[in-house]
Amino acid sequence: MNRTVRSVATSLAVGFAMYFVARSIWWTVQPTAPVLMVLAIAVYLVAVLIAILWDSASSVRMPLWTALLSLLACLLVPPLVTLSLDVTARTAPFATWYIGGLGLFGIVCVVRRRFLIGWLTVAVLVATSAGYLGFGVALNLGLVGSIMWVVVAQLLVLFWDKAIRDTARLAEIQQAVSAWHATQLVRQRERRLRTQFALAVAGPVLSRVVASRGSLTVDERLEARLAEGRLRDELRGADLLNDAVRDAIEDARRRGVIVTVFDEGGLDGVEEDRRAEIRDELAVVLRKAQAGRLIIRSSNDERIAVTVVGRASSGSSRDDDEVDLWHEISREVATG
Structure with a gap:
């Protein structure tokens, strides 16, 4: 189950990354510096694939260097895209792809348990998009959605981790109850066996006392005292x-x-x-x-x-x- 959820999440992240890359190359206006745009796309693609795939098969937690590489990419991509375009083209759909792309970085970092880096990427995204486009314009062009998706990812991860902890705790409690129940059954069986043992020892002596109406020999009296003592020991x-x-x-x-x-x-x-x-x-x-x-x-x-x-x-x-x-x-x- 865990492997299936992880593989689906990885596939979705890769799919969204490819979507943003495809959107970035759908130029409706020729960039004034296409080399910078291509460089921004390459940096983003390499960094996001490393963030999603590196060591993901063996560990959910992202390596620190991968997280720092993601943060560095978030610092580089917006200025590269902005410098590659004329001022009039910076609000075009293909020019604002990095708003969603950097939001994906934040989601990946949060899902892979690098919460601080994830929220730093969001902060970088807010600062750069507001600086290059204006805060109101950035909100209209997808900044709100990127922030909300990171918030949703954070909540889902917290709930998922809590569910895993609760499940593990319930499993431990169930094992403890089963062990306690098994121990009680063993002790009950031991008590029955001990009572049967005591009665088996004391029974013949008591029968002899009743049959003889208390008229016992010295040896029989000793055996009676011993049997009484055994029965008392088994009970107490x-x-x-x-x-x-x-x-x-x-x-x-x-x-x-x-x-x-x-x-x-x-x-x-x-x-x-x-x-x-x-x-x-x-x-x-x-x-x-x-x-x-x-x-x-x-x-x-x-x-x-x-x-x-x-x-x-x-x-x-x-x-x-x-x-x-x-x-x-x-x-x-x-x-x-």
């Missing part, structure tokens, strides 16, 4: 768990350690690879812990994702104040 700290963390928590509970898991969104916004690293680090910390009570907590801290606190004993409140372990896992990979 699912994002913190993987197989290694689950096994480490179960081993700790079998040793008599009280383990409490709280997840308050500490892993929200953390990349999935980093989440896996945090869980692995948490599993290592839990295996090495010797405390009587472990509290695993994640929160929306800017720096810390997970905090593990180990207390010396699970007995009296005095012992609970003694911290045996304090380990913080950062949200980002530690550097340095």
